[in-house]
Amino acid sequence: MINMKIVTWNVNSVRVRLPLIEQLIAEENPDVILLQETKCMNEFFPKDFFESHNYHLAIHGQKTYNGVAIISKYPIENVKWDLDDSTEARYIEGFTNGHYVVSAYVPCGNKSDEAYKYKQEFLGSIASRWKGEESAIIGGDFNVAMSDDDMQTPAKWIGSVLCTDEVRNGMQKVFDAEFDDCHEISDGKNDFTWWDYRRPNEGLRIDYILSKNVSGKLKTLQHYRKMERPSDHVPVMFEI
């Protein structure tokens, strides 16, 4: 029996993506939606839209860049976004319908040496935050492809900050905090979650839903890539 549906989605602007978010709600009726790259300050977040669909909100926005949110059919308690002392809005956690949930937007890390360093620190901070907790569900854009199976064209990505040994080790620290990658490859390398708008045949799996002490089934909603004005990421859904 399914008792909870959780979707994570890097929408690349929540306001531009509202029509597709509305379709997601109509098709899947998720209990929880974890958003990344909302790209707007809290005062401009489309609260009325979500509330009219009977959702509660916990938002952590920022002008132009980043921005994360937890959208839930249930009240959201113990909301926190101070994972570290950064001014970048990349993290939010809350407790809803009996579960700790997290929406995380890990830095890409290709902007500068500092950004790359911060990517490692950010992954370490997530691992530290949840290491001792009994149960949690983290959805997000981790900007890490863990293996060649997560890459449509591995040779094109050699040396990329999305798949260096260092960032893979950083991501491994999160797994080592007793999180499971719920993903199962069904029929080959076909479960990518992101494509650069300029390179439509070089997909990567960099969006994950990780859980500890919660079992469920993961599904990548590929058809959201073929719609009008798609995000560069597709939604990933976890059914408990």
Next chain:
DNA sequence: ATGGTAGCTGCGCTA
């Protein structure tokens, strides 16, 4: 071969 697109912003930055 080092381009290309998208979003937000304001003629550049980030991905």
